[in-house]
Amino acid sequence: MRFADAAPGAGHPDGASGAEQTRRVTGHLPTGAPDFVYLPVEVPHGVREIAVSYGYDRPTVPDGTAGNACDIGIFDERGTDLGGAGFRGWSGGARTEFFLRADDATPGYLPGPINAGTWHIGLGPYTVAPQGLDYDVTITLRYGAPGRTPDPVHPPERARGRGRAWYRGDNHLHSVHSDGKRTPAEIAALARAAGLDFITTSEHNTTSSHRAWEGLWGDDLLILTGEEITTRNGHVLAMGTDPGVFIDWRYRARDNAFAKYARAVRRAGGLVIPAHPHATCIGCNWKFGLNDADAVEVWNGPYTPDDEVTLAEWDNTLVAHTRGRASWLPAVGHSDAHRDPDVVGLPQTVVLAEDLSRRAVQDGIRAGRVWIAESSKIDLAFTVTGERGEHAGIAERLGIPRTAKATARLEVSGAPGCTVSFVTDQGRLFTSPLPPSGTGTVTWQTTPDHAAYIRAEVRHPPTTPGLPGPMAAMTNPVFLGPGS
Structure with missing residues (x-):
């Protein structure tokens, strides 16, 4: 798509403005089209703003057949290389139009210079109907003085906190900067109302929200930056990455590329946390394995059978760890809240951290000093003790002889x-109802010979035949017996 230079005196870099040019391109993508299709746009000098709108057809398809769904984004003159510097924004299927210029951009997109060169509109045919997908893209260039890109103001990495304590957080949240409907201000207010100490902004495939939280943090709320890397074979949270660092998502499990991008997340100071691994939406379930993960999201939003499957899979990794076959992955839980009536902090990850800071919270999660609750109304304390006063808390090991008695205690x-x-590694070995008040202490005794680890669950009454009740709270394990 080529644009002729603007009319003389109407849009040159000397500051005159007012001219604009519009071009339209249409096309057809067949079933089996590439995951990403790039439309080159030759941008001349003197452009102040790029505005894009698009649409595509939605033909009727038989029941059980995927229809058309097409995402959109844009890359600047630096190119479309995987992991390259050209990324300027992505809105997935959440918007039909967007703009960007030096001083502002549609949420999901990055303000900055509109330099001359070959830009690319990125189309992501998420699903394509048997009839194929017809697309229609309109691009408008507006000419004038370029404007100035404001310096971003990012959240601080530390809040006042309470010293070494259990801190509550939600690391999976969406705003208007991807497919959510809430503003950052609304999310911050809901986080405070939910009793949270920290949150992470995790928009789909964009970092545009990192600069959008100015004035919303405080002594009572730590705000971390991140991204939900949304591939065609599953989603993964880059939790607590450096502000402004973008991690690419344009690969599948078969491309053998994820380990590279997991390292990129860690280089940016983040944690790698596969999200909703057994979600049923197309492309949502996790196909990359857990070898490169730092933790795994076993509980996503209101507890469902999908979470039950993830919990069982995660528990199997604990068994493998006790047999020396793998390191263990901590379990975390997040709301994935997008819009009303989604509840921020349902569930929430409760982390034992040295203070309320990015590094301390990440260290607590990485070490597994975590339990998960459906709300801040629930509090618990889980310990396992030996006969001689030995003591271990969540994520620790009670190093006692294999035949020695161990007493698990949950308040x-x-x-x-x-x-x-x-x-335990043998399954659910002991169950006891709480008093009607919901406050009580439950104890149970075993030995390392019979339990390689113990973890605790608090559940509501069953609602689905054949499944235990929805989770109210759960802990990471305490390991038993000699070992490291």
């Missing part, structure tokens, strides 16, 4: 109508 409050279970 719970705020869980009326719920039942406590202790789960």
Whole structure:
């Protein structure tokens, strides 16, 4: 797509403005089209703003057949190379139009210079109907003085906190900067109302929200930056990455590229956390394995059978760890809240951290000093003790002889109508109802010979035949017996 120079005196870099040019391109993508298709746009000098709108057809398809869905984004003159510097924004299928210029951009897109050169509109045919997908893209260039890109103001890496303490957070949240409907200000208010100490902004395939939280953090709320890397074979949270660092998503499991981008997340100071690994939406379930993960999201939003499957898979990794076959991955839980009535902080990850800072919270998660709750109304304390006063908390090891007695103790409050279970490598071995008030202490005794680890669950009464009740809270394990 080529644009002729603007009319003389109407849009040159000397500051005159007012001219604009519009071009339209249409095309057809067949079933089996590439995951990403790039439309080159030759941008001349003197452009102040690029505006893009698009649409595509949605033909009727038989039941059980995917229809058309097409994402969109843009790359500047630096190119479309995977992991390159050319990325300027992505809105997926959440918007039909966007703009960007030096001083501003549509949420999801990055303000900055509109330099001359070959830009690319990126189309992502998420699903294509048997009839194929017809697309229609309109691009408008507006000429004039370029404007100035404001310096971004990013959240600080530390809040006041309470010293070494259990801090509550939600690391999977979406705003208007991807496919959410809430503003950052609305999310921050909901986080405070939910009793959270920290949150992470995790928009789909963009970092545009990193600069959008100015004035919303405080002594009571730590805001971390990140991204939900949304590939065609699953989603992964880059939790707590450096502000402004973009991690690419344009690859599949078969491309054997994920380990490279997991390293990129860590270089940017983030954690790698596969999200909703067994979600049923197309492209949402995790196909990359867990070898490159730092933790795994076992509970996503209101507890569902999908989470039950993820929980069982995660528990199997604990068993493998006790047999020396793998390191263990901590479990975390997040709301994935997008819009009303999604509840921010349902669930929430509760982390034992040295202070309320980016590094301390990440260290706590990486070490597994974590339990998960459906709300801040629930509090718990989980320990395992030996006969001689030995003591271990969540993510620790109780190093006692294999035949020595170990007593698990769970103190719970705020869980009326719920039942406590202790789960080991043999499965659920002990269950006890809480008092009607939802506050109580449950103990159970075993030995390392019979339990390589113990973790605790607090559940509501069953609602789905054949499955235990929805989770109210759960812990990471305490390991038993000699070992490291």
